[in-house]
Amino acid sequence: MERIEFAKIVARAAGAILKEGYYSVKKIKHKAGKELVTQYDIASEDIIKEMIMLRFPKDTIIAEETESTSRIGEHVWIVDPLDGTNNFAHGFPFFCVSIGIANRGTVVAGVVYDPLRDEMFWADKNSAYLGNVRLHTSETDDISSALLATGFPYDIQASEEDNLNHFAHFSKAALGIRRAGSAALDLAYVAAGRLDGFWELKLKMWDMAAGSVIVEMAGGQTTTFTGEKWSITSDRIVASNGKIHKAMLKIIQGGL
Numbered sequence: 001m002e003r004i005e006f007a008k009i010v011a012r013a014a015g016a017i018l019k020e021g022y023y024s025v026k027k028i029k030h031k032a033g034k035e036l037v038t039q040y041d042i043a044s045e046d047i048i049k050e051m052i053m054l055r056f057p058k059d060t061i062i063a064e065e066t067e068s069t070s071r072i073g074e075h076v077w078i079v080d081p082l083d084g085t086n087n088f089a090h091g092f093p094f095f096c097v098s099i100g101i102a103n104r105g106t107v108v109a110g111v112v113y114d115p116l117r118d119e120m121f122w123a124d125k126n127s128a129y130l131g132n133v134r135l136h137t138s139e140t141d142d143i144s145s146a147l148l149a150t151g152f153p154y155d156i157q158a159s160e161e162d163n164l165n166h167f168a169h170f171s172k173a174a175l176g177i178r179r180a181g182s183a184a185l186d187l188a189y190v191a192a193g194r195l196d197g198f199w200e201l202k203l204k205m206w207d208m209a210a211g212s213v214i215v216e217m218a219g220g221q222t223t224t225f226t227g228e229k230w231s232i233t234s235d236r237i238v239a240s241n242g243k244i245h246k247a248m249l250k251i252i253q254g255g256l
């Protein structure tokens with residue numbers, strides 16, 4: 001079985017744990033700043049790692065809640081066991097499991113699974129799908145008609161690099177902005193054409209790995225804030241249908 005097929009099975013198993021947890025009592029702990037973690041982040045990560053290690057023992061796993069390994073092999077699984085923890089902890093129904101698969105440093109496949117809606121967004125190196133249906137990014141080519149999404153960094157109180165300036169400019173330029181609280185799901189929504197674009201900074205590779213390949217394979221574009229092709233070394237991303245990408249970069253770079 002190919003890794004991407006196995007990733008879908010793993011995401012479903014982890015998603016079932018999250019769905020059950022969502023309707024149960026949660027033990028909520030504070031990490032740094034505004035960041036929360038629950039026992040379900042850990043339980044989801046445990047099952048994901050266990051399943052991958054059993055099936056692909058030579059692969060490397062980089063996962064949010066675990067110390068990262070120093071041995072980076074050819075095949076690397078980049079895992080966010082619960083993207084949107086603050087939503088999950090508050091009973092706001094927007095969160096997912098995100099699993100990217102990288103080959104020698106490039107993300108080649110990924111799944112973003114929303115367990116509440118049972119929506120499996122995924123891509124291999126050729127195309128992107130929601131379930132069995134091919135995904136295509138939107139046709140919107142004018143920023144003033146675009147529905148965009150973003151998020152704010154957990155250190156917003158401590159740092160001046162807080163995305164508020166970009167948010168203000170995009171709010172005036174675009175049709176609307178959503179801040180729903182799961183970067184991976186936001187990216188999947190760009191791939192599905194539900195959103196026309198997304199930008200965010202100070203993210204981790206597990207927030208973006210799977211979503212970025214799904215956007216690219218749906219015909220969209222993912223770059224850094226300076227316009228280079230997005231890679232796992234970047235902590236920020238601009239993702240779009242391609243047609244409004246230049247306009248988004250111009251706003252981000254202050255050209256407005």
Ligand code: IPD
Pocket residue numbers: 035080082083084085086150151152153154180181182183184202203204207
């Ligand atoms: C967070 C979400 C959120 C984004 C944060 C991420 P987490 O991931 O993706 O939308 O704004 O920057 O860290 O902590 O829920 O896995």
Ligand code: CA
Pocket residue numbers: 080082083084206207
């Ligand atoms: Ca995350």
Ligand code: CA
Pocket residue numbers: 041064080081082083084085
């Ligand atoms: Ca997480």
